[in-house]
Amino acid sequence: MITKIIETQNRMQVSEAIPPSSQAEMDRALNVLTAHKDAWAMMDIPGRIALLDQIKQDMPGVEGRWIASGLEAKENQPDSFDEFVEWYSISVIYRYIRILRKALQDILQFGKPEIPGKVSVRPNGQVVAQVVPYDWKEAMALPGIRAEVWMDPSVSLQNGGIPQASFYHTQDKEGQVCVVLGAGNVGGLIPGDFMHKLFVEGQVVALKMNPVNEYLGPLLEEGFNAVIKAGFLQGLYEGAHEGAYLRDHPAVDSVHMTGSDRTFEAILFGPGEEGRQRKQARQPQFTKPFSAELGNISPVIVVPGPWSEKDIQNQSKRLGSWLVPNSSHNCLTPRLLIQMQDWEHRQKLNNGIADFLEGIKTDKAYYPGSFELHQQFLDEHPEALQLGKPQEGHLPWTFIQDVDPTNEDDIVFKCEPFMSLYSETALEASDVVEFIGKAVEFANGKVWGSLVASIVVHPKSMKDPAVAEAV
Structure with missing residues (x-):
């Protein structure tokens, strides 16, 4: 079950229960996505940029409620370091929008996104691309911070250079439906996952919120209403039962999750001893394309x-x-x-x-x-x-x-x-x-x-x- 954010005189409160998505609601959402997946795959770059611009205009309307709901759910106080952590998620969303917009403009103008920093080759032949700071704003906000991508050894600067924007160079694009099982810990990760699927891989998305922070679902639906209204994103709710129904649905082509390795392996191989044996034999029971970010020590x-x-x-x-x-x-x-x-x-x-x-x-x-x-x-x-x-x-x-x-x-x-x-x-x-x-x-x-x-x-x-x- 999820919750709505309601406003009282002095503060936001996480309350008013909303029932989980029914099978009929999940079917209806997948039908919407299936009907619009090809349109999304074929949409031109100016149309995609226009959607990003609309999201950027809509997100400020949810900022205050996003922060207040996170503080309420975690029992933290306003005007604290904890509030800064909540604002971090908001800032990450705007960074996604800014970088995606610039990448799309570059594809339109140059055929691929411009790498913001130096591209070099290590003595062993490995290609290295500096990606942070992304622009002068990041250079000012993150003084002394630099990040590089060290490419797979197969990547060479010859024969066209670093492969980029493969979806945008694919002929005869076909629409696909992806289920994103949202992260339960950091709210900013959720739009990062579904925006990557939408704008980088060209897939429409059924977003299943994590029960831990599903109170953010209605706010995401409001902030990203432009892509929901167009039929390219649908929000759904509750736990493992709903997630299983969505990922196994014949309309779904792929799945992405941010969560624990235990959840990932239970999906991929199945639970219990039988799942352990499948893992040992490297024989997954779930065979659709399945990407995941699973944490780390x-x-x-x-x-x-x-x-x-x-x-x-x-x-x-x-x-x-x-x-x-x-x-x-x-x-x-x-x-x-x-x-x-x-x-x-x-x-x-x-x-x-x-x-x-x-x-x-x-x-x-x-x-x-x-x-x-x-x-x-x-x-x-x-x-x-x-x-x-x-x-x-x-x-x-x-x-x-x-x-x-x-x-x-x-x-x-x-x-x-x-x-x-x-x-x-x-x-x-x-x-x-x-x-x-x-x-x-x-x-x-x-x-x-x-x-x-x-x-x-x-x-x-x-x-x-x-x-x-x-x-």
């Missing part, structure tokens, strides 16, 4: 270097603060520090992180299963530090230090702690270069997931050619 490799006391203090706050946004219910939240065992500042850094977290306000652990998962980690690591002053419904900031790296079956290496928990392990190495190699091998080979990883290195360390090459 995000490692942070801390490279030893000439850190001052101020450096340790600053990096302790920085590393600790990465755990804080959205009650740590983020797929890219750093979860595991990897340090060099004999580094002289290792324990100082751990102590600094613990001291920082001890003084940070805890938040509601709103994601289902958080308390049970937290207890699983405590059962295996009763020595874990539990920090902060959690209220009812909150979890403490939890820090597990000195995890044995030789115990590959330890829960901290195998299970994503999708709540407010950090772990730390340390590797033996004779020098910094050897440590970097071992840490990378450990993160890639022993730690679950492949979504994101971070490396923290002192600028002076990068002046050592051996360290710079290893990084």
Whole structure:
């Protein structure tokens, strides 16, 4: 069941239950999408840009209610850091719109999107494209931040260069229907997923909201009314039963989800022992195209270097603060520090992180299963530090230090702690270069997931050619 956002005299409230989508409603939505999928596939670029412009005009009308509903659902206060986190989702939506619009203009003018930064080739022949900052606005908003895409080794700058905008160069386009199973944690991810399917892959979308944040559904429907009214997007609600009906429907060509690996594998292989056997045999029961973003135990490799006391203090706050946004219910939240065992500042850094977290306000652990998962980690690591002053419904900031790296079956290496928990392990190495190699091998080979990883290195360390090459 979902909820509407209603406005009282002083604040928004998440209330007024709405029933889940019935089978008839789901059929009706899929019929609408099927009737319009070819029109969307064949729509010209100016028509797509006009829809993006209309979305940009409509979204400001839902901003205030979006922020208020998120704060209400998570029991957070206005004018707080938590409100900033909610605004982040709104800003991400506008960034999607801005980048998609520019990409479409580039396709119209040049045949493909313009890569915003330098394109280079690594010594091994791998093509690298700088994609952040995207423009001068991002350069000002994100000073010192740069992001690159390292291409698949098969990509070459010869024979047409980097492949881009393949949908827009396809002849005889055929419409397709995609079911998007929306993320339950960060609202901004939801339009990111369905806008990618719409504007990059050219598919119409049946969006099934996650029960955790389905209160955003009516707001998304209002903000994206332009594509809904045109028959290219439909919003649907409730849980696993509705999701199963949609993904198995003969009108549906593909599925995308943002969620847990357990949900993904249950869909792909089926539940229980039979599903486990299918997974082992690599024989999926679900055979439609199925893309997913499934989270990660995000490692942070801390490279030893000439850190001052101020450096340790600053990096302790920085590393600790990465755990804080959205009650740590983020797929890219750093979860595991990897340090060099004999580094002289290792324990100082751990102590600094613990001291920082001890003084940070805890938040509601709103994601289902958080308390049970937290207890699983405590059962295996009763020595874990539990920090902060959690209220009812909150979890403490939890820090597990000195995890044995030789115990590959330890829960901290195998299970994503999708709540407010950090772990730390340390590797033996004779020098910094050897440590970097071992840490990378450990993160890639022993730690679950492949979504994101971070490396923290002192600028002076990068002046050592051996360290710079290893990084």
